[in-house]
Amino acid sequence: MSAVMRLGYVQLRVTDLEEARNHYSNTLGMEVVHEEPGKLWLKCWDEWDHHSLVIEEGGVGLVKLGYKVDSPEALADFERRSQQFGATVGRFSEGENLKVGDGVRITLPSDHTLELYTDMEFAGTETGAINPEAWPRNIRGVGTHWIDHALISVDEPALVERFMSECLDFRSAERAVVSMEDPELLGSWMTCGESPHDLAFIKGPNNKLHHFAYHLEDWSSILKAGDIFSMDDVPIDIGPTRHGITRGTTIYFFDPAGNRNEVFAGLGYRAQKDFPTITWTSDQLAKGIFYHARELNEGFTTVFT
Structure with a gap:
């Protein structure tokens, strides 16, 4: 398929x-x-x-x-x-x-x-495809592995979710709704493979970016990234912490222009085709987004670029 x-x-x-x-x-x-x-x-x-x-x-x-x-x-x-x-x-x-x-x-x-x-020029990784080492010795800074996903803001989450599902075969791994009695969609974390999310969106102004994220190996890599951000005076938004949604560990931070980035580790789970969609209700959404603090920084859901 x-x-x-x-x-x-x-x-x-x-x-x-x-x-x-x-x-x-x-x-x-x-x-x-x-x-x-x-x-x-x-x-x-x-x-x-x-x-x-x-x-x-x-x-x-x-x-x-x-x-x-x-x-x-x-x-x-x-x-x-x-x-x-x-x-x-x-x-x-x-x-x-x-x-x-x-x-x-x-x-x-x-x-x-x-x-x-379908096609982009193939360049290969730093470690290559024949007898590769675990990582290259010339890594600088955080050493991000790959760009992993993006989260955008949309005025009508239900419409965008329907488009991504009906037209591009994305599946919703996790969703946020007002309540189980009121199913108004507040956000959706959608996958095109087995990752918890390849594209996510929350309610907000159209045509805006919330963040895009880089994959790191594990929790210790997230902590090291936090140290490097402090060394380089990078503005940290939230973290290090864990998400309830996707279960990933995370730091959110800003580039010099004010675009929000994320470093993200932990697959959390494999969203296979028979994976049932997980639902979060608005009264537990703060825990879903920031599992430890269980509080939402107002700027986190209102600052977009």
Whole structure:
């Protein structure tokens, strides 16, 4: 069965390119793989494709998200279903995105731009595919493994959940509702594979980013990341702590432009196709988001870029 495979790239606006370069390359440990005036392309050490992050100077916030698809037939199928849903859909050509092949560009019901593609130039990881070491010795800073997921804000969570499910075959691993008696949807953590979430969204203004996240190995890696953030004067939003939702361990922090990032460890569970959706009610949502403190920082659910 054809499918969306994973989050492939995040494209982001920043206010100062050199500050962003220092943050994403030196503090987080990404490699700059290409640059042009006002724009950088970066990848993590454990990613196979050419890049996973594009940053462009001139503002703040999300430009678009790219998800990799396993076949051209899947692209055509997702394109057709998205059009039938009523979404704005168009094609983009090879080379329009650096090192990326042909694809489909979709405007979600929340006005976010989502791109689907099958091919990106293969670059390989720092450790390679033949007799690889456990990790490269030239890791800088946090040493993020890969970009893992994104969380966006949407005005109509139920509509976006229905689109992602009906058009792109995402499944909701966990959902937040007002109550069991009032099923109004407040947020959804959706998967296209077995990860607890490949794309999540909560109620908020359309076309905004809450955060995008990097995978780290374990809890000790999260703690080390916190130390490095203190060393580099990175503004920490929340953490280190654990989520109830997804069970992951986490730190939320900001890049120099004010875009929220996350380092995330712990798969929590495998969201296989027979996995029953977990439901959180609004009276327990603070525990779901911050399992230890069980309190919501107001800015966490109101600050978007």
